[in-house]
Amino acid sequence: MQVSQDQPISSEAPLQLLLFVDGRPKSKQQVQRIRSYLKELEADYHFELQIVDVGQQPYLAEHFKLVATPALIKIHPEPRQILAGSNITGQLKAWWPRWQAAVDTYLQLQTNLQENEENGHVREPKSSIRSVAVSAELIRLSDEIFRLKQEKEKLQEQIQFKDRIIAMLAHDLRNPLTAASIAMDTLQSNYNAEKGAFERLTPKMTAHLFKQARSQTKTIDRMITDLLQVGRDHDREFPFQPQKVDIGKLCLDVLDELRDRYTAKSHKVKKDIPKDLPNVYADPERIRQVLINLLDNAIKYTPESGYITVSGLHRTTQKVQFSIGDTGPGIPEENRDRIFENHYRLERDESKEGYGIGLCLCQRIILAHYGQIWVDNAPNGGAWFHFTLPVYPN
């Protein structure tokens, strides 16, 4: 008998056995027992036993669809046979004479084939441990290909997302850039260098144009700073997986989850989500968080029997705007930027439970999608929260 471990699996022996083991101490003892039993059985022909550690060769175990170890498998001669369970030696004892007989038949067949070969016949390829190893390797490789394909799809999605975002940002940057250019062109074309004065422009208009140019360049600067910050966040603690998301449906799902809360306050929900609202390019879990936070606030701050409105709008070719309105007290104009700061709460609402972190999280998530989030007041005085997300390309 030849026992091999950690060797390339290949054998020409007429009887080929594989013994699958794992690292547990109990199975080590069982393996010892099987090996010494096989030694006692020593046949009058060469046979080979290979020990396979399932931990190291999981694909080989998968190939044989093994569910337990130890397991002894007769690979050759065919048909394949698996002995498993606690009493492998007992089973082996019963099968050994039959295996011997199978080997005898095989050897006899070989001799006949050899004679035929000498007469010009070709021998069929025989099943062996080597062919098993090859198919186990194939399983491993196809698993690997599957994993790589998925990874490639994910990366392609991310590249597409970035392309889309670049188009959207270029579009967004163009607005303040155009406004600043127009202001500067007007100033330049009215400037008389010899006189050192602006002609055809009143001092008030001149001042206004300078202010306009300055404020638009500041806007561009702020957009670029935000953009760089988002890029840094993506790399660090804020990973997200953008994909195609039906935001209207996602919002209706979230509303369903919150149904008990708003029916308890007898709120009515108005839905204005166009059927042809495009899908957005976003991380569904993150956007769910945004919707939950905004709807939760709308319910929290709206008195009994009020209205909550959800509405979607295809704002530009690249952007979808989603809005959540309520009939609560609204947000005073002077606080509209600050409520997105971490831990910021209106004094008015200090008695209500909350930590002032919900809106800050919403802003981080929306900015990570290169979108915008803001609040204004609805005509009825309630709060109207809006956010934008990039459209998913068709």
Ligand code: ADP
């Ligand atoms: P909180 O846990 O306090 O609700 P948020 O960050 O979600 O924290 O909100 C910050 C503050 O903004 C709230 O404390 C509240 O004063 C105000 N606010 C948020 N949503 C609304 C709303 N829909 N109506 C009125 N005020 C709101």
